[in-house]
Amino acid sequence: MKLPKSAHTSRPWRIHELAHDFTVEDVWALPAPGGPDELPRLVSQTVGGDFPEGAPLIVRFLWAARWKIGAVLRLDRPKSGIGARVPSLKERMPDDLRAAPKGPESADFPFTSLYLLKDEWAAELANRTVHTVMHLSWVPDGSGGYRGQMAVLVKPNGWFGAAYMAAIKPFRYLIVYPALMRAIERGWRKPGAGGRSPARTPRP
Template identity: 30%
Template sequence: MSQKIKISPEEHLKHSLYVHDLLSDYELEDVWRFPIILQSEHSLDQFLTLFRSAGDQLSGKGLAGLLFRFRLFLGKLFHWDEQQPVDHLIPGTLRHRYAGREQLTFEELPDPGTGDFIPVYQLENEFLSEIANKTVEAALHISRVPQDGVWVVHMAVYVKPKGGFGRFYMALIKPFRLWVVYPAMMRSAKKKWEHFTKESKRDQS
């Protein structure tokens, strides 16, 4: 099985996923395949738990962590990231769009949490979260998809830049995302998953 982690949008779009229709008006910016393999007994939820832990660690160390902190500084300086409390369904958000399609209430959606990315939905093989600021509306999609008799995990980034400045900003940070942030995220998640599967095998022996 190929271990290439940056994959084409077409390779992602060929899978039957809820997100394709929900985000049909968004641009599919990047798709990555985590360098791990999930067996039939591994759920997406197990991976997501480790992925969040890896993300928390990543934001605090190394060059990727430095970039995260620098972006946070710029957001505060230029007031890019001011967000209203997520205590109800806010029109224009993906949570509002999804709830409308599925006829769900605010209480029936995933807990919004306190992070920058707000969960939209979690299905058996899909998880979607969103973020919006003065530069872009974006969504992070994690999916478990079949490949060669096992499961692999895709990470897709969808964006809707806000005006000319939003597109300039996305172009400006693209090299950092492609060459620093995402590769570091892949390595961190791989390390976490390998440790998890090793411990699981030890517990079963």
């Protein structure tokens, strides 16, 4: 379920001090309920997921088209990424966050983990269009339990990046994110799930 941006901005997340010049693009309540200490499970499933292979054909088509367009426009070249076009947010991290666990990473997962705390995890990605942060958090659900929440923060690369983000927005809201939420829910409810889930957050 899509949430107002205040669902992210009103909470005292550590990411605020690192990404103060980023814009909150999306906030979602994830279909991942649980106990107070299950954020690491959600993060592990996100990093280890294989979305969109199990998604509907239209989602897989859009995913493939994104990579084709990216190759033609050279959106994902190394010189457009973290440490090249933009510095990593790690350079803004205070000592306590530098000393915190980073969280899991995978060669198949395009984001680079920044830190993993008890109730929040952040990872970053940059290409020619945008510098973006994926923020997963673990919040009270109002009935004694907890649930996952995802925020996407963006810093577009000039007019080109802003135009690109505007162009893909309808596809993300109408097609990609609904399929992603269903995949997260299936993976979370799978008996014995604790490592791999059929869900991966879309890249811009």
